[in-house]
Each structure stands twice: as C-alpha cells, then as structure tokens.
Amino acid sequence: MTAAPLPDGATPLLLRPDDRSEHNRTAAIPQGVMTAAGWSWRLLIIIGCAAVLVWLLSYIWILVVPLFIAAMMSTLLSPGHQFLHSKFRIPSILSALLVTVTLVAGVIGLAVLTGQQLASGFSSMRSSIEAGVDRLLGLLVEWGMPAGAATHEELMQSLGAAMQTHSGTIVTGAIGFGSGAANIIAGVATTLFATIFFLKDGPKIWQFLLRFVPSGYRRPVYGAGHAGWRSLGAYTRVQILVAFIDAVGIGLGAWLLDVPLALPLGVLVFLGSFIPIVGAVLTGAIAVLLALVANGWGIALAMLAVVLVVQQVESNVMQPLVMGRAVNLHPLAVFLAVAAGVAVGGFVGAIFAVPLMAFANEFVRHLTAKVAPGTADTWPIQTKPQYPSA
Template identity: 45%
Template sequence: MAVAPEPGAPPRRDSADYVSFGVRIAASWAWRVAVVVGTTGLLVWMLGHLSLLVVPLMIAALLSGLLSPIVSRLRRLRVPVGIAVGITLLGFLGLVTALVTIVSRTMARGFEPLWQQAVAGLETVEEWIFTGPLQFSNDDMADLTNETLEQLRNNSSEILSEALSWGSTLGHIVAGILLALFALIFFLLEGQRIWAFIVRLLPADARRPVDGAGRRGWKSLVNYVRVQLFVAFVDAVGIGLGAVILGVPLAVPLGVLVFLGSFIPILGALVTGTVAVLLALVANGWVNALIMLIVVLAVQQAESHILQPLVMGKAVSLHPLAVVLAVTGGTLLAGIAGALFAVPLLAIANAVIKYLADRGWERDPVLPPAATGPPVDPAPAAGAPPASDAAYASSSSVDDWPAPADLDGEEPSVAQETSSRSPSERHGA
C-alpha cells in the first residue's frame, strides 16, 4: 500500500532530475551516434566477408554508369534494347581489346632493342660490381649465389603456399570478372524493371522519396564515371608527353597503359609509373630515369590532390577535402577496392541524403494533381495491384537505374512502359 506524502512535504525527485539538461542532450546524441557507428561497422564487416560478391556487382554498377548513356542514345534511334546493349558491350570490349593489342604489339616491336640495351646495362653493372669500390670477387659472388639458393630451399614450403594463394586469388579474379560482366548485361538490359520492382516492394508512402533519391544517386554515379574518364585522359597525356619530351621509347603505348591503369587505384599508378621509369632507365640512363620519375610523381600528385578533388568534387557536389579524405579512408579500410568505391559511394550518399533532407520529392512532377492527396485504395479487382500501386506505376518516373534511358527523361520510364501492360503483368514486373 502506497504511503501518501505528508501535506506540505516537497515532492520526491527522481534521480534523472539531478542530471543537467545539457548532459541529457549529450547522452541522447551519444547513444544515437553509437547505434549509427555500430550499424555502419557491422555493415562494413558483412560487406568485407561478401567481397567476392559485392565488388563485382559494384564494378558492374560503375561500368553501367559509363555505358548506359550510349544505350540511351541508341534507344532514341529506335534500336531495340537487346541490340543496343549488345552493340554497346561489344564496342566497349572491342575498344579495350584494341587498346591492349596496340600496347602489346608496339612494345613487342620495340622489345628487342630495349633488351639489347638492358643486357648492355647489366654488363656495365656487373663490371662495376667487380671493379668498382665494392671489389667483389668471383668467390664472393659464388657465396652470395649459394646463400640465396639455400634460402630458397629452406623456404620452399612457404613459397609453394604463397604460389597456391596467388593461384586461388587469380581464380577469384576471373570469377569476379565473369560475374561483373553478367551483372552488367542485366543492369543495362533490365535495370529499369529491377529498380521499379525494388521500389514497389516498399510502402506506398515511401515510394516517391526512394525513387527520387535513387535517381539522384544514380546521376551522381554517372557524373563520377565521366569525370574519372577525364582524369585518366589527363594522366595519360601528362606522362606520355613527358616521355616524348625526354625521348623515352614507346611513349604512345605508355600513355595508353597509363590511361587504362588510371582506373585501378594505387596499383595502376604504381605499375604504370614503374614501367615509365624502367623504360627511361634502360633506354637513356639513370639521369633520364630520375627526371621521368619526377614527371610521373608530379602528374600523379597533381591528379590526386588538385585535379581530382576540384573536378570530381564539382561534378558530384563534394568538397575537395571530402574527396581526399574519402579516398584515404577507403584505402585504409579496404585497400584497392576501398579507394575505387569510396568517392562514388560518398557521392551517392551525399545526393540521397540531400534529396531526402530537402524533401525533394514534394517538388518533383511525379504524380498528377489528382493523385497527390492521401491515397484511398478501393477494393482492387482480382489479380490487380492496389490503386496506389497502379497510380504510381502509371505516373511515376522511375528512370534508368541502371537503365538505357538517362536522367533527362526523354525516354519513357519503366513504370510508364509497364502501365501499357495488363495489371497482372505490371504486378509481377
């Protein structure tokens, strides 16, 4: 039985009453931030364990952002979507194959004189080792060779294990390439229907916001891919022009190699820069190689810290500092894959959050005036979708995600195309 407080006694105070308002606000923020950080960390951990699946799909999304405008142009010329996708993919693969063929054949033709120069350089190094300040003798060289062979024999199991690991990695890479190509085909061919299907899984009130946010995010991804093409071209021209000025052989295939390598973060710049410096060293000596190294570093640093942050930041509405921090953080978290996907993911997140925070769907001409009020769903006919679904399907602007039509809306959206089919077909799309 509760005891009533004595008349005139001060009311009892809960322990929370002794916590200041500022501390309570800070605590409220703290647990919410902890939930967000924990959820994000869990998501990153899960994606890391599914990298063999996630990375190829994300690469396919990047490539679809590059190729979907081409498919759109072909669709506007009344080319069927299947043929348009086939032409685009064959053209893309043919272009990449042609560039690789040009590089390999040109280097093969110039390999013989370079090999002769390399042999002459090695002979000079050998002579310097024996007659220079090191004063190596034949016995010293034999001892060094025997010691090296002994180390190899002692660590043969580790070397074999590493070789098997590299073989497994190569198999994963081949499987990832095939998966990315397979996903790319369906992203270009069925992207609109995939996105429309995902949107229709959501509650009716959430469809317009998610649809609009997705389209804004996709537009940012397309802009990112276009700017990355420009950055790769600038890299290739800068290093190739430096090679021409310094008289480095095979300057043109070197530029093509730099262009292709620019799409592989970190590793691409390292490999192509090393090739450029080695070509200069073999052909023109160490002074020329040192100058070539300075040129490579200057171009790469200008691209990383000036060109990419400014141009990329403007194209995807990100501050240059955010671009630099995203690439650095992505590299630390996930290596090459993190560096590749950090900026596009940040750009998509920025566009989506801005759109949702500004309630942009309220200004989008998505639904007709008669459908903007609260939805009232009458009883649908047998097998037909609810009225709100039908209204959304007939008037929503689900553009290419990833899809043949670009974001200008010149081509009917998937939702608009599905409105011409039967209700049961629309419901099963």
C-alpha cells in the first residue's frame, strides 16, 4: 500500500525519533489534564508570591499599618482639605495641617472625657460591681461549674497570690509593653506625618507611582486607582456613620436603663464597629455583661433587647441602604475577608481586611470594565496631571 501523493508545493513533515516520541507523549495526555496542569502551576506561583509578600510585609508591619491608616484618614479628611484650599485660598500644607489637627483634637478630647467617666464611674459603682461579681460566682457554683473563689474577697486573694507567684513573668511583660508603647508612639507619629502629606501631595505621589507601570497600561491603572480610592473613601465615611449610629443607640439605651459607664460603653461600641461582624457581637456582649454585673438580670435582659434592636436596624436598614451603595461586597465575602485578616494579621488584620477588599474589588472591576470615552479615567494630557481627589 503506497502513501497518497502530496499536493503540489507541499513538503513532507519529517520528525526525528525524539520528536516522534515527544509528539506521542503529548498526544497521549488529555486536553483537560493539560489545561488543569497549566492552571495549577500558575496558581501555585501566584499563591507563592502572595505568601512571600505577606512574609516580607510582616517585617515592616510597623510601617505598613500607619501608612494604611493614613490613607484611610486622608480619604476621610480630603473633602474638608479641598474645601479650605479652594474656598478660602488657604495654602495646601496649612489646610492639611488644620484638618489633621482638628481630628486629633477631637479624638484626644473624646479620650479624656471617656477616661474621666471611667474613673468616676468605677469609684461610684465599686460596691455594686463587687456584689455583682459575687452573684455571678455564686451562680457558677450553683450550676456545678468549678470555681476556685466563691466570693469577691477570695477572688482578690487568689489574684494577689498569682501575681506574687508569676512576678518575673509580669515584669518581663511590663518591659515588653514598654517597647510596644514606644512602637505605638512611633506609629502614631508616622500616621499623622503621612496623613498631612497624603492630603498635600497625594496627586504627586500617585504620579510618581505610575512611573513604575508600563506606559501602555498607565491609563487603565490610573482610572482603576481612582475608582479604588473613591471606594476606600466611601467605605471609611460610611463605616464611621454606621459606627456612630451603633454607639449612639447602645450608649443611649444604657443611659436610659441607668447602666453605669454609658459613655465609655458607647465609645467601645464605636471602636468595635470597625471590625465587621465580630466587633458588634463582642461589644454587645460586654454591654449586656456590664448591665448584669451592675444592675441585675432584669436590666441585663433589657440591655440585650436594646443591643439586638440596634444591630438589627444596622444590618437590615443601614447596611443595605448606605454601605451597599458605597461598597459592593457580598456578606460572605466580608466574613471571609475578616477571617483571613484575623489569620494573617490578628486584630489589625480584622480591621483592615474589608477596606482592602473594597479597594481591590473596585480596582479590578474598573480594569475589567469597558469604559466609555470621556469618563473620569481619561488620561490627563497636562505635563503635571491633577488627579481627582477622594
């Protein structure tokens, strides 16, 4: 049997013996397996690079966290900075300093007021706290739970003995706390310094960073960065609004129920609201426990009702109407982001996981979307482009 003649002008395909064996091996692998293998090694490289990046960032965590806080603060303060700079012709550096100092003064004033409330509240409710602790310990004993100290006095004696036994560990911990306090002070200074210059020179910083992007991709990256920055600013402002409503609702309920330390409790709820899902549960439990210890079962149940009503209003009314328009994230994505943030960065990771996801989500959505000509992501033609603020 002879082979069919080749068409005119065609040349036979000659394979060396090693080429034939390679061709046969390739033909023997199903296409699905080859596709899966291609995806697998690419995903492994992406995961490996992400792990190396997290590992490297862990060594400069004291620098990364203040910079990210400064970015969130600058998105919050940017409207006020732009208003002062454009309306009253205040120099950019002075308007940035003014809005930053105003924010810091407000935080310090709230902290001083909260500290005064804590000092006076604990001194006035000491007897009720001691009685509440005794009732709680007695209740644990009645339920059959082991309790090494059945009264408040015995609890204090046990605590004093434990402190004497572990005095060396306490001293070591105090030294470590001193080092941590120095790091906190340095972080606060870095945050304030970076916030001022993010407000003043944000467009110039963004222009410098875009130099590391290939020229053919600068326009879409410019638009995506602007969209992500707007999303981050919207998340920050809306989260502050939601946290303020939670704090006012629970703090006002505690004040009406005559629960002590209502103002510090409201501040704690405000801070805890920045940790999605987890923060609301923890601060609500603290509010109910405080009411139980200081006021008894009846007020504790009423406080529980207040906490549940406020959280239901937040989750079913505020979140869909306000947060849903600002940040387009599914609740499951928020929960997984918080869990991943806790696993990677602990308490700090839980706070920053959702805003990072909000920025990344809007950044990717903008990169993959078809943008009509003349929209906000059009690359500026000026020599020194002025990027839109948050």
